[in-house]
Amino acid sequence: MADVPSHAFASDNAAPAHPKVIDAIVAANDGAVASYGNDDATQRAAEAVRTVFDSPDAEVLFALTGTAANIIALAAAVRPWQEILCSDIAHSLVDEAGGPVRLSSAPVTPLPSDNGLIDPALLDAAVARRGPVHHSQPRIVSITQSTENGRVWTPQAIKDFIGHAHDLDLLVHVDGSRIANAIAALDISAPDAIADADIVTVGGTKNGMLMGDAILVRRPELFDGIHFVQKQIGQLASKQRFVAAQFEAILGDGLWLQTAAHANRMATRLSAGLQALGLPMAAPTEANEIFVDLDPAAYAAVSAEYSVHRPDPLLPTVRFVCSWATTEAEVDGVLALLAPFAT
Numbered sequence: 001m002a003d004v005p006s007h008a009f010a011s012d013n014a015a016p017a018h019p020k021v022i023d024a025i026v027a028a029n030d031g032a033v034a035s036y037g038n039d040d041a042t043q044r045a046a047e048a049v050r051t052v053f054d055s056p057d058a059e060v061l062f063a064l065t066g067t068a069a070n071i072i073a074l075a076a077a078v079r080p081w082q083e084i085l086c087s088d089i090a091h092s093l094v095d096e097a098g099g100p101v102r103l104s105s106a107p108v109t110p111l112p113s114d115n116g117l118i119d120p121a122l123l124d125a126a127v128a129r130r131g132p133v134h135h136s137q138p139r140i141v142s143i144t145q146s147t148e149n150g151r152v153w154t155p156q157a158i159k160d161f162i163g164h165a166h167d168l169d170l171l172v173h174v175d176g177s178r179i180a181n182a183i184a185a186l187d188i189s190a191p192d193a194i195a196d197a198d199i200v201t202v203g204g205t206k207n208g209m210l211m212g213d214a215i216l217v218r219r220p221e222l223f224d225g226i227h228f229v230q231k232q233i234g235q236l237a238s239k240q241r242f243v244a245a246q247f248e249a250i251l252g253d254g255l256w257l258q259t260a261a262h263a264n265r266m267a268t269r270l271s272a273g274l275q276a277l278g279l280p281m282a283a284p285t286e287a288n289e290i291f292v293d294l295d296p297a298a299y300a301a302v303s304a305e306y307s308v309h310r311p312d313p314l315l316p317t318v319r320f321v322c323s324w325a326t327t328e329a330e331v332d333g334v335l336a337l338l339a340p341f342a343t
């Protein structure tokens with residue numbers, strides 16, 4: 001038994017930064033440059049984000065965490081009497097300590113989902129109470145690609161969902177903390193992974209960066225004041241060149257999709273192995289996250305060696321997340337520990 005459990009599957013943000021990212025930071029560490037994003041690296045990184053998402057008219061902001069990127073995007077979308085919709089497992093709802101509510105003063109209302117995938121028909125009911133002064137007014141719906149439970153929105157599904165939301169006069173935010181995993185898993189273009197979304201947070205931290213997520217504001221006129229929200233919550237990094245350099249490094253030569261594809265491959269290997277052992281999967285494995293139900297003995301065996309997350313302590317579901325750095329040996333190590341619990 002290991003003295004200290006490995007964090008290889010705890011989360012993709014437990015992974016180290018990719019060496020090319022570190023090299024890029026070192027290269028950016030040269031002399032004095034303009035601060036607060038007025039530097040050349042920031043302009044180049046913003047252009048790289050615009051280019052991969054084929055959004056020439058978008059504004060790009062950079063934040064230090066995915067939580068901050070979501071909060072900035074959502075808080076800039078609404079006024080206090082409006083409402084933010086999202087899935088019942090959305091990170092913005094469950095895992096941001098109420099940040100979007102605090103910064104926007106608008107409620108965040110969950111919609112039922114299939115592991116984060118929302119039926120577009122549910123939006124009709126959500127907007128039905130619009131109008132009277134007594135009710136919060138739905139303004140934006142946030143969806144996650146890939147979802148918190150590791151599912152992906154196919155190009156058709158996300159296109160239909162966003163089309164319907166727009167028909168209902170709702171804006172759409174895509175939490176793309178793991179968008180590279182969705183793009184790689186579906187083998188689609190980046191624009192197809194976000195369809196006609198109005199604003200997208202683009203993950204870097206979970207995909208090999210040291211830290212940093214981008215905000216792609218595709219309809220800037222609808223997010224008036226977003227730069228002030230970013231500044232107010234302390235997310236306009238004065239030394240932004242170092243975040244920008246990381247984005248240049250991962251986007252420039254397709255590294256972000258190579259790292260994501262590797263994470264997905266490791267997840268597929270682990271998922272296939274768990275299923276071969278007859279262990280019950282709690283969600284389909286479609287990107288880099290695996291959810292499996294383990295009885296207490298199996299959980300104890302695996303968690304002695306690997307730190308793993310149990311989203312709900314009352315349920316037997318255990319989450320494994322693979323990253324760009326996960327190895328086949330680590331995957332096979334988990335499977336060996338669980339082999340005695342095969343059914």
Ligand SMILES: Cc1ncc(COP(=O)(O)O)c(C=O)c1O
Nearest residue numbers: 065066067068091144175177205
């Ligand atoms: C779907 C999703 N969005 C956003 C975040 C936030 O990222 P961070 O931990 O960098 O704030 C996470 C992190 O786990 C996430 O899973």
